[in-house]
Amino acid sequence: MENLQMLFMGFSVVLTLENVMVTLLGAILGLIVGAMPGIGSLAGVALLLPLTYKFNPTTAIIMLGSLYYANMYGGSFSAILLNIPGDSPAVMTALDGYPMATKRNRPGQALFTANSSSFIGGLIGMLILTFMGPLLADLGLKFGPAEMTSLLLVAMTSIGWLVGESPTKGVVLTLVGVLLASMGMDTLTGSPRFDFGNIYLLGGIPFTPFVIGTVGFSQVLKLMEERNKKVEANLNQKLTIKGSLLTAHDFKRLLPPAIRSGFMGTFVGVLPGAGATTGAFLGYAMQKTFKSEEPLGTGAIEGIAACESANNAAAAGAFAPLLALGIPGSGTGAVLLGGLMMWGLNPGPLLFTTNPDFAWGLIASLFLANILTLIIAVGIIPFLIQILTVPVRMLIPIITVVCVVGGYSTSNSMYGVIIMLLSGVFGYILDRNGYGVAPMLLAFVLAPLLESNMRKAFIISNGKLDIFFDKPISAFLLLVLFAIVLTPVIKFILRKAGVSKKK
Amino acid sequence: MQTKKITSKMLIPIVTAIIAIVFIYFGITKYGFMHEVRGPLPGFFPTIIGFLLLALSVLAFIGSLKEESPGFPVENWYPALGVVAIMLSTLVIGMLPSLALFVLLWLRWFEKFSWKATLIGFAVIMAIVIGAFVMWLGVPFPKGFIYNLIAY
Numbered sequence: 297m298e299n300l301q302m303l304f305m306g307f308s309v310v311l312t313l314e315n316v317m318v319t320l321l322g323a324i325l326g327l328i329v330g331a332m333p334g335i336g337s338l339a340g341v342a343l344l345l346p347l348t349y350k351f352n353p354t355t356a357i358i359m360l361g362s363l364y365y366a367n368m369y370g371g372s373f374s375a376i377l378l379n380i381p382g383d384s385p386a387v388m389t390a391l392d393g394y395p396m397a398t399k400r401n402r403p404g405q406a407l408f409t410a411n412s413s414s415f416i417g418g419l420i421g422m423l424i425l426t427f428m429g430p431l432l433a434d435l436g437l438k439f440g441p442a443e444m445t446s447l448l449l450v451a452m453t454s455i456g457w458l459v460g461e462s463p464t465k466g467v468v469l470t471l472v473g474v475l476l477a478s479m480g481m482d483t484l485t486g487s488p489r490f491d492f493g494n495i496y497l498l499g500g501i502p503f504t505p506f507v508i509g510t511v512g513f514s515q516v517l518k519l520m521e522e523r524n525k526k527v528e529a530n531l532n533q534k535l536t537i538k539g540s541l542l543t544a545h546d547f548k549r550l551l552p553p554a555i556r557s558g559f560m561g562t563f564v565g566v567l568p569g570a571g572a573t574t575g576a577f578l579g580y581a582m583q584k585t586f587k588s589e590e591p592l593g594t595g596a597i598e599g600i601a602a603c604e605s606a607n608n609a610a611a612a613g614a615f616a617p618l619l620a621l622g623i624p625g626s627g628t629g630a631v632l633l634g635g636l637m638m639w640g641l642n643p644g645p646l647l648f649t650t651n652p653d654f655a656w657g658l659i660a661s662l663f664l665a666n667i668l669t670l671i672i673a674v675g676i677i678p679f680l681i682q683i684l685t686v687p688v689r690m691l692i693p694i695i696t697v698v699c700v701v702g703g704y705s706t707s708n709s710m711y712g713v714i715i716m717l718l719s720g721v722f723g724y725i726l727d728r729n730g731y732g733v734a735p736m737l738l739a740f741v742l743a744p745l746l747e748s749n750m751r752k753a754f755i756i757s758n759g760k761l762d763i764f765f766d767k768p769i770s771a772f773l774l775l776v777l778f779a780i781v782l783t784p785v786i787k788f789i790l791r792k793a794g795v796s797k798k799k
Numbered sequence: 800m801q802t803k804k805i806t807s808k809m810l811i812p813i814v815t816a817i818i819a820i821v822f823i824y825f826g827i828t829k830y831g832f833m834h835e836v837r838g839p840l841p842g843f844f845p846t847i848i849g850f851l852l853l854a855l856s857v858l859a860f861i862g863s864l865k866e867e868s869p870g871f872p873v874e875n876w877y878p879a880l881g882v883v884a885i886m887l888s889t890l891v892i893g894m895l896p897s898l899a900l901f902v903l904l905w906l907r908w909f910e911k912f913s914w915k916a917t918l919i920g921f922a923v924i925m926a927i928v929i930g931a932f933v934m935w936l937g938v939p940f941p942k943g944f945i946y947n948l949i950a951y
Contacts, residue, residue, distance in 0.1 A: 350936055464859050468815055471852040475822050475845060482830075482841035489830050489841045490822065513878070520875040523910075690916070693905040694924045696878050697898050700885055701928055704894065705938040710886060717882050728869045729808050747844040755838035 299426050303663075306656030309354065310664055318355055319661055322362030323669040327676065329363070330370020331683055332691065336383045337367035338627045338734070339515045342507040343695070345635055346702040353639035354657050360635060361615070361658055362665035364628055365418065368572060368608045369673050372410040374684050376600075377403060385572040385607035388580040392592060392599030400595040401533070404540025404677060409597050410604045411673045412542065413554040417605030418666045420558030421565065421612025426659060428566070429648065432620035436645030439621075441752035442763045446773035448746040451623045454567075454780050455735045463784040465731045473739030474746070476501055483748045496711045503634045505703040505715040506740065510733045511627070513699045513720025516692055518727065523689045535677050550601035553583050561606030565613025571626040572607040572614075579606025612662060619643055619655055622745065627734030634741045806868030809860060816856035823849035881905065893943030895933075899925060 310319070329340035341364055348356035371386035376393035389410060397403035439447065452470050479490040480500025491497040533539070542550070557579035564575040583592065583602035590596040614625040622644035624630045636643050641651060648655045676683070703716030723733050757763035764770050822845045826832065830842030881901055888897040902924050906917040932938045942950075 346936070347931055462859075462862065464855055464862060468812065468852065468855045468859050471848050471855065472815055472818065474848045475818060475852065478822075478845045478848070485841060487841060490825060490845065513882075516878045517875050520878065521872070689910045690906070690912070690920050692878060693881075693902045694920065694927075696881060697902060697924050697928060700882060700898065701894075701932050701938070701940075704940065705932055705936060708939060710889070710941075713882070713886060717879065717886075721879055724875075725807060725871075726811065728871065729811055730866075731811065750844060751839040754843075759833060759838060 299430055302430075302652060302656045303426050303660055305652070306658075306660030307663075309653050309657035310358065310660045315355055315358055315657075315661065316664070318351065318359040319362045319664050320668055320672075322359040323366040323665055323672055326363040326366025327370040327373075327669065327672060328683060330367035330382050331373040331680070332370075332382060332686065335515065335691075335695075337364050337371075338631065339511045340364075340367055341628050341631045342504075343512045343698050343702060345504050345507065345631065346705045348635065349705070353636070353641055354654050356639060357632065357636060357654070357658055358661040360632055361661055362669075364632065365608070365611055365662060365665045366669040366672075368418075368611045369411060369414045369669050371607075372414070372600075372604055373407065373680055376406045376410060377680060378684060385576045385603075385610075387573070388576045388603035389600055391580070391603075392594070392596050394595075395593070396595030396597070396600065402595070403533070404535055404537075405542055405546060405597075406595075406600060407535075407677055407680070408540045408542050408674070409546070409550050409600045411670055412547070413550055413557075413601040413604040414608040414673075415666060415670045416551070416554040417558040417561055417607070417609035418612050418662075420555065420605075421562040421609035422659065422662050422666065424559075424562045425612055425616050425662070429616050429620050429655070429659065432616055433645045433648045436621045438769065439645065440767070441749040441756065442767050442770040443773065444749040445746060445753055446764060446770040446777065447621065447623065448742055448749065450773050450777050450780065451617075451625075452735070452739050452742055452746070453777055455626070455738050462730065466735045469726065469731050469733065469736040470739040473736035474743040476506075476736075477740045477743035478747065483744045484751055501740075502706050502712060502715060503638060503740075504706040505712040506719045507631055507634065507737060508699050508702045509716040509719030509721075510723035510737065511631075512695065512702070513716055514723030514727055514733070516695050516699065517720065517724040519688050519692055519695075523687075523692060525688065535680060537674060537677055540674075540677050546597055549589055549597045553579075553586065553598045553602040554605040556582065556586075557602045557606035558609045561609030562613035564606070565610030565625065566616050567625065571629075572610040575610030576603040576607040579603045615659070615662065619647055619658065620645060622647075624738060624741070627737050630734070630738040630741045634737075637741070806863070807871070808863040808866050808868045812856040812860035812863060816853055816860070819849045819852035819856060822846065823853065877909070889941055889943060891944050893946055894940040895928070896943075898928060 325344065326340065329335050330337065341360055344360065344363060348359055351359065367383060368385060371381060371383035372389045372393060373382060375381040375386040375390035376397050379390050379394040381387045381390050393406045393410060396406040453467070455466070479497055481487070482489050488498055560582060561575035561579055564578055565571065579602040580599060583598055588596045588598040592599045614629055617623045617625060618629050618633060622633065622642065624633045633643060641654060699716055699720065700713055703712040704710065706712045726733055753763050764774060826842030826846035826849060831840035832843050832846055834840055885897045885901050888900065899921070902921050903917065906912045906920050907914070912920070933940065
């Protein structure tokens with residue numbers, strides 16, 4: 297009950313003209329960025345980070361949260377109409393969305409199914425977040441430096457080790473992110489280190505230009521390969537809102553998978569390293585075990601509902617560890633966390649008690665964003681084809697300019713542009729070689745916290761490692777860490793064993 | 800014996816290994832590792848991470864020997880060259896005119912859009928830059944050498 301009261305208090309924070317307007321703006325931008333193939337939520341949030349400088353922290357995070365959330369809706373549009381997922385979580389949506397739009401000739405209904413399921417999944421995720429967030433924060437209050445060190449190691453390793461094509465590459469980039477973050481000032485003593493005599497490096501690598509470069513500008517370089525691709529919608533009819541409405545029977549079909557995937561997606565979102573993409577995959581896989589009126593993969597409403605609900609629920613669920621423990625579950629979460637830190641807020645167990653306006657305001661804003669995004673997502677159905685077919689060739693100079701001015705505006709100096717350019721080129725080379733940059737971003741944000749907790753733990757224990765094993769929570773988390781590290785090794789052994797058996 | 804050409808796949812772990820060695824060296828020699836009374840020193844954490852990175856870079860390098868390296872088409876670097884050009888021309892004509900020139904030249908000359916499409920794209924991007932960054936955020940963009948010469 298207390299949580300609901302706090303949620304209502306959060307609504308009183310959100311329901312100001314300024315906050316409603318930024319939620320609306322975030323929802324519109326999120327839908328557009330999500331719908332355009334090749335940009336994605338990570339680049340979208342990174343590119344818009346400088347625009348939030350003038351807001352107070354609550355308003356700023358409300359805008360970014362709304363943008364991130366609306367992105368999950370937008371990703372499905374191009375998946376359904378063009379068979380090109382706007383973002384990785386929408387990959388599964390294309391499996392049934394595109395056939396429903398083209399073979400079954402029901403593009404509007406496919407979009408409406410995706411929108412309705414996203415709304416239901418998001419709503420379930422937010423309700424669970426409302427109750428689980430403070431519970432997680434209470435648990436977090438029991439964490440000392442040793443427990444926090446172990447938890448941060450689990451979070452960073454799980455993303456580096458489990459996400460991407462190679463665990464080694466993921467961990468290499470995680471460690472590079474940690475080292476880059478250690479440049480500038482020492483977290484405990486404040487003395488300069490690894491500045492190599494450069495006055496600019498004394499303040500460390502600035503977060504915003506670094507993120508804009510690694511995910512935004514590197515994306516521009518990648519888009520160069522797609523600039524001559526012609527994007528055309530293979531539709532036989534004009535999209536209208538009236539013609540997109542679902543029948544009562546359609547709605548009956550989408551409801552059970554949307555509810556099931558909503559619950560499952562939320563719990564997937566809470567896990568570090570899993571996120572919306574895994575949620576969507578698991579949602580679709582789960583639907584395969586249930587009955588669908590039409591076979592999955594042929595344009596079944598159940599298929600769209602299962603993955604769209606799961607990815608939106610996962611996006612909402614990911615806010616629980618972010619707010620309550622200060623642990624983001626994905627690259628986008630890391631950018632949001634970096635933004636929070638930039639505005640002087642420290643997400644973690646104390647956030648719900650020291651900054652309740654902020655924490656509950658953000659949760660309430662997600663509910664508001666869910667409603668507003670649904671309304672806008674339905675409202676823009678007639679204009680979707682025009683939005684989706686904006687040529688990539690037009691987007692390249694536009695994003696480049698946003699990257700340059702975004703990099704410059706952080707420090708009002710060319711240093712920001714140089715960092716943006718270098719990290720963009722670095723990010724592009726890494727990406728082309730199969731090194732995903734998300735683990736590096738996460739490590740860059742979490743490294744100062746990890747270092748200060750680890751050093752405090754060693755100071756308490758007089759330099760002994762025992763402290764990490766003596767405390768039950770820390771020992772348990774280290775066991776989890778051990779299991780995570782072993783997972784790819786076991787998978788590799790099993791794969792080898794399978795191959796030799798076949799031979 | 801056949802020698803293998805160094806590819807970007809191999810180069811990345813070599814670079815990360817060099818980064819690791821630099822952090823280990825400075826971590827131990829300049830910033831210190833552990834003090835009996837004060838506990839871990841500023842070099843403690845980066846040194847540990849440096850050793851881990853060095854070990855994993857060796858593993859990644861061994862793995863890279865079996866992998867095919869991707870190509871980097873020259874055209875893909877044009878936006879990066881564009882940013883360098885913007886930075887250089889900012890020194891002379893200022894940042895806003897440089898950005899405007901970049902968008903116009905890119906859309907009309909490089910992408911060969913019609914004047915109508917070029918001007919639409921130009922209007923959109925300049926509205927974002929001037930509306931959001933100049934008017935809303937009040938970012939003082941550099942005015943360049945020529946402006947400073949005329950103004951002062």
